[in-house]
Amino acid sequence: MNYQSILAEIQNEIKPLFKEGKVANYIPALQKANPNDFAMSIVTIDGNEYHIGCSDKNFSIQSISKVFTFTLALENYSKELYKKVGHEPSGDPFNSLVQLEYENGIPRNPFINAGAIVTTDSLISKYKDDTFSQVLKFIKKTSNNNTINFDNEIFKSELEHGYRNLSLINLMKSFKNIDNDTKKVIETYFQQCSIMMNTKQLAHSMLFLANHGRQPITNEIIINEAKAKRINSLMLTCGHYDASGDFAYKVGLPGKSGVGGGIVAVVPKKMALCVYSPKLNKQGNSLIGTKALELFTTKTGLSIF
Ligand code: GLN
Numbered sequence: 001m002n003y004q005s006i007l008a009e010i011q012n013e014i015k016p017l018f019k020e021g022k023v024a025n026y027i028p029a030l031q032k033a034n035p036n037d038f039a040m041s042i043v044t045i046d047g048n049e050y051h052i053g054c055s056d057k058n059f060s061i062q063s064i065s066k067v068f069t070f071t072l073a074l075e076n077y078s079k080e081l082y083k084k085v086g087h088e089p090s091g092d093p094f095n096s097l098v099q100l101e102y103e104n105g106i107p108r109n110p111f112i113n114a115g116a117i118v119t120t121d122s123l124i125s126k127y128k129d130d131t132f133s134q135v136l137k138f139i140k141k142t143s144n145n146n147t148i149n150f151d152n153e154i155f156k157s158e159l160e161h162g163y164r165n166l167s168l169i170n171l172m173k174s175f176k177n178i179d180n181d182t183k184k185v186i187e188t189y190f191q192q193c194s195i196m197m198n199t200k201q202l203a204h205s206m207l208f209l210a211n212h213g214r215q216p217i218t219n220e221i222i223i224n225e226a227k228a229k230r231i232n233s234l235m236l237t238c239g240h241y242d243a244s245g246d247f248a249y250k251v252g253l254p255g256k257s258g259v260g261g262g263i264v265a266v267v268p269k270k271m272a273l274c275v276y277s278p279k280l281n282k283q284g285n286s287l288i289g290t291k292a293l294e295l296f297t298t299k300t301g302l303s304i305f
Helices: 005-011 016-020 028-032 063-082 097-100 112-143 152-161 165-173 184-195 199-205 225-238 241-250 286-299
Strands: 041-044 049-053 196-197 253-258 260-267 271-276
Touching: 005 016, 005 049, 005 112, 005 286, 016 286, 028 152, 028 199, 041 199, 049 199, 063 112, 063 152, 063 184, 063 225, 063 253, 063 260, 097 165, 112 165, 112 184, 112 196, 152 184, 165 184, 184 196, 196 199, 199 253, 199 260, 225 253, 241 286, 253 286, 260 286, 271 286
Parallel strands: none
Antiparallel strands: 041 049, 041 271, 253 260, 260 271
């Protein structure tokens, strides 16, 4: 299949959609993104790469970081982790407080904010003050790239305006589902969200999930096969919050979005993809990114179904 010309077709077909959607502004620093940016990358497990658009431009990975912290927490705690966070879709927005109150502070899954905050808390119990550098080290390992870092301005901006996340963490602390100091946990969570990567690096970073848990280029085992299956399953059912069903319906691949405008997706046993376009739909997922992935699976037949 000629993936490069498929990428060119997709770039052409998404053009009319640039008038739709809205760049995230509840974290003021994210509003600086260029609404017209578009990039898409495909990296196969046998080492071929195809890119289009601004695939070298770094953007804030935001909730895509939840895949990395969940993987690291699952590696450390296995099933024990599920005492603190579930694995069911929430059907609610990513920052919703409602369910958390009547479900006694146990978030539905690790890909909504509350669930990712609990996951980060579990990592702090293990790595203490070294947690963020362990997360960064882990991302460098999965993406086979040593240059990755975070953006201090985006981190500070979210710290200043993260009222909802502060409510979520305090509510969970009241239910005794946060073990560490809330300030430390929320800062580490915001820091992981402000990590900057481009579509090339993010596609590389997801290859282990397309390859039963082994990074195919370095040949390093990141996580065992059974856990890789579970991470992919959760990306399929929960990776896009209250639009997870819609994403599965249209795209048919495990995926994870972030409000920075990135979406990663996995074609099991074949490849990992990443698309970037910062204008979001109502549920906070990249509008053009979702469409581009839908076009990709329609044109190639490479969905999991
Ligand atoms: N840092 C963002 C937040 O907590 C992440 C949300 C997202 O990407 N959906 O609100």
